[in-house]
Amino acid sequence: MVAVESTARPRAWAVVTGQELRDLWLGGRGLLLSLAFSGLLSALSYLVATNQALNFLEQRESVNLTLQVAIAVGAMLALLGGADAISGERERGSLESLLLTPVSRLELTAGKLLAALSLWIAALVVTIPYVWFLGRGIGIVGDALATGALVGTLLAIFLVSLGVLVSIFAGSNRVSLSVSLFVLLALFAPTQFPTSAQQGWAGDLFLRANPLTAGEHYVGKIVVDGHHWSQDVSWLVSPAIAAALFAVLLQSPVRASCN
Amino acid sequence: MIRRALIMSALAVSIALALAGPALSGSNRIAVTVDRTAISTSLGHKFSVRSRITNNGGSAASSLVAHLNVLSLRPDVYLDPEDWSSHRTRYLPTIPAGGSVAITWRMQAVNAGSIAVFVAVLPQNGEPRPPATGPTVHVSIARRTTLNSGGILPLALGIPALLAAVSFGLRRRRRASD
Numbered sequence: 001m002v003a004v005e006s007t008a009r010p011r012a013w014a015v016v017t018g019q020e021l022r023d024l025w026l027g028g029r030g031l032l033l034s035l036a037f038s039g040l041l042s043a044l045s046y047l048v049a050t051n052q053a054l055n056f057l058e059q060r061e062s063v064n065l066t067l068q069v070a071i072a073v074g075a076m077l078a079l080l081g082g083a084d085a086i087s088g089e090r091e092r093g094s095l096e097s098l099l100l101t102p103v104s105r106l107e108l109t110a111g112k113l114l115a116a117l118s119l120w121i122a123a124l125v126v127t128i129p130y131v132w133f134l135g136r137g138i139g140i141v142g143d144a145l146a147t148g149a150l151v152g153t154l155l156a157i158f159l160v161s162l163g164v165l166v167s168i169f170a171g172s173n174r175v176s177l178s179v180s181l182f183v184l185l186a187l188f189a190p191t192q193f194p195t196s197a198q199q200g201w202a203g204d205l206f207l208r209a210n211p212l213t214a215g216e217h218y219v220g221k222i223v224v225d226g227h228h229w230s231q232d233v234s235w236l237v238s239p240a241i242a243a244a245l246f247a248v249l250l251q252s253p254v255r256a257s258c259n
Numbered sequence: 260m261i262r263r264a265l266i267m268s269a270l271a272v273s274i275a276l277a278l279a280g281p282a283l284s285g286s287n288r289i290a291v292t293v294d295r296t297a298i299s300t301s302l303g304h305k306f307s308v309r310s311r312i313t314n315n316g317g318s319a320a321s322s323l324v325a326h327l328n329v330l331s332l333r334p335d336v337y338l339d340p341e342d343w344s345s346h347r348t349r350y351l352p353t354i355p356a357g358g359s360v361a362i363t364w365r366m367q368a369v370n371a372g373s374i375a376v377f378v379a380v381l382p383q384n385g386e387p388r389p390p391a392t393g394p395t396v397h398v399s400i401a402r403r404t405t406l407n408s409g410g411i412l413p414l415a416l417g418i419p420a421l422l423a424a425v426s427f428g429l430r431r432r433r434r435a436s437d
Binding site: 026028031032034035038039041042043045046049050126129130133195 | 416
């Protein structure tokens with residue numbers, strides 16, 4: 001009987017992802033960002049639970065507020081991870097040696113993208129106890145977490161892809177981070193519009209077209225209004241399109257640089 | 260004698276009219292009623308008041324505005340009516356003679372305490388006459404703490420402390436291996 005040795009090797013993108021995850025998490029940067037994130041959520045949930053001025057909020061609204069902040073900040077962390085992916089390597093002088101490894105650029109980018117997404121996954125895990133505490137007793141913890149995970153993941157894919165894309169073209173890491181944060185702030189700006197500007201067909205279209213406002217609106221409908229997940233699913237169209245579009249767009253400059 | 264009786268009658272009618280006011284003129288032909296005059300609820304809860312604006316005059320009433328007023332009956336409570344209801348002014352359609360319009364005012368109890376709510380109806384042309392007002396709805400808002408504020412502290416401190424401990428442990432391990 002002849003024993004057949006398995007010659008299966010891990011895929012290159014998995015190797016890159018593993019290496020990036022080790023750099024991010026064992027290097028301490030990911031944990032430091034998660035620590036800052038948990039500090040923010042702690043302050044927010046303590047205020048929601050104890051401050052007399054905020055205490056009039058319904059329990060559902062408290063969960064919604066915490067979840068929306070978690071999604072926004074968690075996705076921002078992922079964006080920062082993405083924005084550092086290529087320009088950071090270039091600035092640290094490690095990009096050339098990375099490009100010499102027998103890994104295609106597409107797999108290299110995919111590995112970096114997945115590692116940056118892990119920042120969002122960690123943020124989601126950190127959010128679970130806060131949402132559980134604020135939402136227990138009214139039966140919305142499961143729905144809130146599932147909706148948060150869905151919307152947050154779509155937004156994180158969109159923002160990480162955007163960050164990596166900016167990072168490919170940016171001349172320096174500072175430019176990459178600045179441009180990415182500027183775009184993020186611009187996307188968040190409509191949330192500060194007065195209520196009157198958010199009404200009417202133009203306001204509605206604007207909110208729906210912006211993946212961030214649309215995603216946060218969907219979360220509010222599920223968590224605060226108690227709607228069924230399929231009732232307002234049209235609000236998920238722009239986050240889903242943005243996630244798919246930017247993930248595909250990201251491949252173009254990478255493929256072009258391979259040729 | 261007859262002349263004196265006529266003068267007395269005219270005087271009596273004048274006094275009666277002066278006391279009663281112009282019954283079917285101006286805003287007095289508009290009557291405002293509400294479905295209840297006392298509400299007890301808790302902080303943060305939503306409630307509504309249903310009002311009916313009736314035209315008791317002989318002709319149709321048009322171009323009227325109904326406005327919801329919310330105020331605190333205690334001087335130590337600051338209240339911003341905008342927080343209570345974002346839709347406090349309604350422009351009414353023409354109300355035919357003897358007809359009425361129902362309006363439901365939805366509010367959220369933002370402050371605890373003793374609150375008064377009333378509806379005033381006035382003409383759009385800004386005519387300087389007193390608006391027609393409905394009865395005061397007395398709203399008693401009980402303070403409410405839905406969340407266990409003490410219980411959040413271990414969680415709010417515990418999670419960052421746990422992450423800080425893991426971060427510190429990793430850093431020490433890294434230094435030891437270097």
